[in-house]
Amino acid sequence: MKKETMPEALRIMYRIRLFEEHAKKMHKENLLAGNFMGALHTYIGEEAIAAGVSMLLNKDDYVFSTHRGHGHFIAKGGSIKKMLAELMGKEAGCSSGRGGSMHLFDTEINFMGGNGIVGAGLPLATGAAYRAKYLKTKQVSVCYFGDGAASQGTFHESLNLASLWKLPVIFVCENNCYAVNTPVSETICIKDVAQRASGYGMPGEAVDGNSLSDVYTAAEKAVARARDGAGPSLLECKTYRIDPHCMVAGDMRKKEEIDKWKERDPIKLSEKWILNEGIAGPDDLRKIREEVAEEIKEAEQFALSAPLPDRKKFREEAMDIDGSKGALK
Amino acid sequence: MREIKYVEAVNEALMEEMENDTGVFIIGEEVSCAGGAFRATEGLFEKFGPERVRDAPISESGFTGLAVGAAMAGLRPVAEIMYLDFITTAMDQVINQAAKVSFMSGNRIKAPLVIRAPYGIGTREAAQHSQSLEAWFAHTPGLKVVMPSTPYDAKGLLKTSIRDDSPVIFLENRILYFKKGPVPREEYLIPLGQADIKRKGKDITVVALSNMVPKALEAAGMLSEEIEMEVIDPRTLVPLDIETIAGSLKKTGRLLVLHEAPERCGFGAEIVRQVSEQAFDYLDAPPKVLGGLNVPIPFSPVLEDACVPSAEDVADAVKKIIPR
Numbered sequence: 001m002k003k004e005t006m007p008e009a010l011r012i013m014y015r016i017r018l019f020e021e022h023a024k025k026m027h028k029e030n031l032l033a034g035n036f037m038g039a040l041h042t043y044i045g046e047e048a049i050a051a052g053v054s055m056l057l058n059k060d061d062y063v064f065s066t067h068r069g070h071g072h073f074i075a076k077g078g079s080i081k082k083m084l085a086e087l088m089g090k091e092a093g094c095s096s097g098r099g100g101s102m103h104l105f106d107t108e109i110n111f112m113g114g115n116g117i118v119g120a121g122l123p124l125a126t127g128a129a130y131r132a133k134y135l136k137t138k139q140v141s142v143c144y145f146g147d148g149a150a151s152q153g154t155f156h157e158s159l160n161l162a163s164l165w166k167l168p169v170i171f172v173c174e175n176n177c178y179a180v181n182t183p184v185s186e187t188i189c190i191k192d193v194a195q196r197a198s199g200y201g202m203p204g205e206a207v208d209g210n211s212l213s214d215v216y217t218a219a220e221k222a223v224a225r226a227r228d229g230a231g232p233s234l235l236e237c238k239t240y241r242i243d244p245h246c247m248v249a250g251d252m253r254k255k256e257e258i259d260k261w262k263e264r265d266p267i268k269l270s271e272k273w274i275l276n277e278g279i280a281g282p283d284d285l286r287k288i289r290e291e292v293a294e295e296i297k298e299a300e301q302f303a304l305s306a307p308l309p310d311r312k313k314f315r316e317e318a319m320d321i322d323g324s325k326g327a328l329k
Numbered sequence: 330m331r332e333i334k335y336v337e338a339v340n341e342a343l344m345e346e347m348e349n350d351t352g353v354f355i356i357g358e359e360v361s362c363a364g365g366a367f368r369a370t371e372g373l374f375e376k377f378g379p380e381r382v383r384d385a386p387i388s389e390s391g392f393t394g395l396a397v398g399a400a401m402a403g404l405r406p407v408a409e410i411m412y413l414d415f416i417t418t419a420m421d422q423v424i425n426q427a428a429k430v431s432f433m434s435g436n437r438i439k440a441p442l443v444i445r446a447p448y449g450i451g452t453r454e455a456a457q458h459s460q461s462l463e464a465w466f467a468h469t470p471g472l473k474v475v476m477p478s479t480p481y482d483a484k485g486l487l488k489t490s491i492r493d494d495s496p497v498i499f500l501e502n503r504i505l506y507f508k509k510g511p512v513p514r515e516e517y518l519i520p521l522g523q524a525d526i527k528r529k530g531k532d533i534t535v536v537a538l539s540n541m542v543p544k545a546l547e548a549a550g551m552l553s554e555e556i557e558m559e560v561i562d563p564r565t566l567v568p569l570d571i572e573t574i575a576g577s578l579k580k581t582g583r584l585l586v587l588h589e590a591p592e593r594c595g596f597g598a599e600i601v602r603q604v605s606e607q608a609f610d611y612l613d614a615p616p617k618v619l620g621g622l623n624v625p626i627p628f629s630p631v632l633e634d635a636c637v638p639s640a641e642d643v644a645d646a647v648k649k650i651i652p653r
Contacts, residue, residue: 096435105434117425123391127398134380157391
């Protein structure tokens with residue numbers, strides 16, 4: 001990874017972290033989805049993955065995300081304002097309030113949506129890659145998914161199809177050690193998800209997902225392979241989710257384990273690296289952080305003041321969503 | 330006018346739309362050299378090559394999802410499910426992905442794909458190869474559901490379905506596949522949501538789905554000396570042309586709905602609901618649905634045939650509704 005791009009990647013990580021810390025606060029204050037809790041799955045502790053992968057992507061490359069997608073969205077270049085408005089169910093949201101936290105979309109940057117179904121994004125990402133190859137566009141398609149998804153049939157079917165037809169997909173497994181509360185050791189019969197790549201004739205690599213440069217270096221190979229028309233890769237990023245599965249879920253994990261992973265916070269590791277290498281000084285990093293904080297504040301103002309969708313108009317639209325003729329005269 | 334088989338009409342529609350739009354491609358099991366299990370895609374591979382006529386492994390979830398993703402990215406895939414029954418293994422991709430992505434994205438993303446599936450009872454293939462599942466899809470907001478009964482309708486509706494920006498479930502009846510009917514050589518389209526009156530009559534409105542249309546017409550012939558049946562084929566369940574059905578009821582005052590799917594929660598119940606709510610004043614008799622038995626389809630031909638209404642059953646039902 002080029003040293004001078006490191007602060008830019010760190011800025012992405014700050015944007016994700018500060019956004020989510022703020023979203024959590026708003027969630028606790030019941031500001032997000034009225035009086036209902038709604039879903040909010042945070043990415044805190046996993047930021048280096050989306051930041052590292054996205055540094056390699058062009059604006060028109062496809063990204064298919066998960067239920068834990070805020071970080072993917074920000075890293076791809078999605079608008080924080082529109083995402084926060086979406087989390088509040090506003091018409092100005094990136095999905096017009098129809099999708100919410102798990103279904104973020106932005107067609108300007110080919111951010112093709114989060115997904116509420118574990119493992120469902122893999123065939124979709126494979127399909128977008130099919131188009132890229134079909135039209136010879138040189139775009140690549142990135143699919144993020146968790147360790148839980150690696151046990152879904154769609155994982156196996158998609159890896160097979162993508163490899164069979166040499167499609168430009170990068171399958172990025174964010175192995176955060178748990179599917180909700182079930183440890184990965186109880187769901188996967190081998191050490192690394194990445195080992196499964198060999199069964200589908202593609203490279204598979206397991207890396208430290210909390211290390212920005214490790215993620216970047218591995219993703220660089222996978223993206224280059226996809227762009228060259230050589231086919232898909234499976235990249236497993238070993239990481240840890242610091243928060244519970246979501247803001248309304250219980251947590252059965254041991255505090256000591258969580259604390260141990262907090263010491264390997266990807267943001268702290270990146271800051272340390274940047275400072276040690278002399279790429280930037282503490283003041284530079286503070287400045288980036290302050291700029292990001294300002295951006296989040298503006299996003300909150302935007303989202304709070306944006307109007308809610310119009311109930312009456314929505315009901316009228318819903319009447320002919322499928323083109324059926326309405327009530328008889 | 331020349332006559333061609335239903336399956337040939339499907340083939341012609343695919344051929345023409347692939348010529349019209351390079352974004353149209355076909356994916357499914359054995360769709361290339363084999364031409365599909367029922368030869369609906371015969372000759373397409375030779376003409377358009379492997380990228381556009383893509384043989385998939387037995388991975389319904391994978392290749393259906395691939396088609397959804399390709400549609401989201403701007404192509405117009407036509408996925409073939411060899412037997413409609415097999416779509417169960419791809420239901421997440423149909424119900425949670427294809428049907429919802431346009432809505433969930435605030436209409437930013439479309440999923441213009443067609444899922445074609447041969448289906449239906451009567452080929453002695455037992456419970457997992459014979460189902461009529463149209464009601465499942467009609468119950469899911471975001472999907473359109475098309476089930477033509479003639480070669481003419483199959484061709485015109487498939488062409489429109491491929492051009493439609495919504496995901497369309499296109500159900501092709503296997504018994505009808507090899508029946509011939511008139512199809513013009515010139516290009517034509519049939520809009521979705523437009524019922525067709527297959528036979529005019531004044532005494533009773535019989536709404537029939539897919540393979541029940543020929544049986545209804547046969548019954549109409551059997552009864553023609555005493556009763557004039559009006560036979561309506563809605564052709565598309567979503568969108569549904571309830572106006573044509575109600576217009577007929579205004580004249581006849583009596584309704585019989587026919588389908589091969591089980592009666593319980595079948596699409597007939599939906600038609601009767603809409604008629605009861607919106608055209609109650611036209612009814613002179615209780616509306617009736619005649620559908621399949623609420624059982625899995627048995628293998629033994631004698632039992633299989635007992636599961637769905639025959640032309641005689643239709644004629645009997647009509648006679649019961651109309652007082653002598």
